[in-house]
Amino acid sequence: MLLKICIAMLAFAANSVLCRLALAESQIDPMSFSLIRVCSGAVVLLVLYLFSAQKAKIEWSLKNGFYLALYIVAFSAAYLHIDAGVGALLLFGTVQLSMVGYGLCHGEKINMRRGIGLGIAIIGIFILLLPGTTAPNLVYAAMMVFSGIGWAMYSITGKKMQNPLASTLANFVLAIPFVLLAYAVFYAQSFALPQGVLLAMLSGGLASSGAYVLWYAIVKQIDRVMASSVQLSVPCLAIVGGALFIGEPLSLRIVISAAIVLAGIGLVIWSSAGMKH
Known part of the structure; x- marks a missing residue:
C-alpha cells in the first residue's frame, strides 16, 4: 500500500511540474493543455481497458466526469498566473479541508495522534510555501480553490467505484465534453x-x-482523512521537481519543511493503522 501511495503522489507532483513547464515557458495555453491532457489520458485508459484480462462493466457517472474536468481546467488556468508555491498550498490545502470536513460530517473520527499528525503536516506546508511569497491574484487563487474542491470530490466519490480502471476510463471520457466546452x-x-x-x-x-x-x-482501502493527508506530500515533491527540472531554488528551509510534512503524514498513517486493531 505504501509503495502505491508513493507512486501516486509522485505522479500527482509530476502533473504540477509538467503543467508549470508548459505554461511558464508559454508553450501552450491552459485550455489546450487541459484538452490534450484529458484526451490523451482517455486514449491510454481505453488501450489499458481493451488489453485488460477481465473487462469490468464500465460505470458511467456524469458527476465524476464533471469533478475531474473542474479539477483539470481550473488547475491549468490557475497555474498560468499564480505563484507555484502558493498554488500548491491552495490546491492541497483545499483538498485537505474538503476531505476532512466531509469525513467528519459523515462520522469519521480524529483521535489525538491523528489530529497532531494533521497539524504537523499543515504547519510544514505553511513553512514551505508562505514565507517570501506575494499575495496571489484573487481570481486565480479562486480557480485553484475550485480545482482543489474538484479533486477532493473526485477522490471522495472514488470510494464508491467498483473497478478503478473501468471507472477512471468512464470519468475521463465524460470529462472531455466539459473540458471541450471550456x-x-x-x-x-x-x-x-x-x-x-x-x-x-x-x-x-x-x-x-x-x-x-x-x-x-x-482510496477504496483508506478513509478520507488519511487520503487527504498523504496528498499534502505533493507540494513538497512538486517543489523538488521544480528545482530539478525548472531551476527553481531549493533551500534548506524547503528541505526542513518537507521533512516536517512527511513526519506529519507518517503520524497520520501510523495512527490510522492503530485504529484498525
Whole structure:
C-alpha cells in the first residue's frame, strides 16, 4: 500500500511540474493543455481497458466526469498566473479541508495522534510555501480553490467505484465534453507549440491516467482523512521537481519543511493503522 501511495503522489507532483513547464515557458495555453491532457489520458485508459484480462462493466457517472474536468481546467488556468508555491498550498490545502470536513460530517473520527499528525503536516506546508511569497491574484487563487474542491470530490466519490480502471476510463471520457466546452469559450486565445503538446500528452497519458486508476484503488482501502493527508506530500515533491527540472531554488528551509510534512503524514498513517486493531 505504501509503495502505491508513493507512486501516486509522485505522479500527482509530476502533473504540477509538467503543467508549470508548459505554461511558464508559454508553450501552450491552459485550455489546450487541459484538452490534450484529458484526451490523451482517455486514449491510454481505453488501450489499458481493451488489453485488460477481465473487462469490468464500465460505470458511467456524469458527476465524476464533471469533478475531474473542474479539477483539470481550473488547475491549468490557475497555474498560468499564480505563484507555484502558493498554488500548491491552495490546491492541497483545499483538498485537505474538503476531505476532512466531509469525513467528519459523515462520522469519521480524529483521535489525538491523528489530529497532531494533521497539524504537523499543515504547519510544514505553511513553512514551505508562505514565507517570501506575494499575495496571489484573487481570481486565480479562486480557480485553484475550485480545482482543489474538484479533486477532493473526485477522490471522495472514488470510494464508491467498483473497478478503478473501468471507472477512471468512464470519468475521463465524460470529462472531455466539459473540458471541450471550456476550450471553446477561450478558443480565440488558444495556441500550442510542439513542446507544449508533448508535455500535455505526458501529463494526461502518463502522470494522470495510470496514476488515477491507482488512486481510485487506494482510496477504496483508506478513509478520507488519511487520503487527504498523504496528498499534502505533493507540494513538497512538486517543489523538488521544480528545482530539478525548472531551476527553481531549493533551500534548506524547503528541505526542513518537507521533512516536517512527511513526519506529519507518517503520524497520520501510523495512527490510522492503530485504529484498525
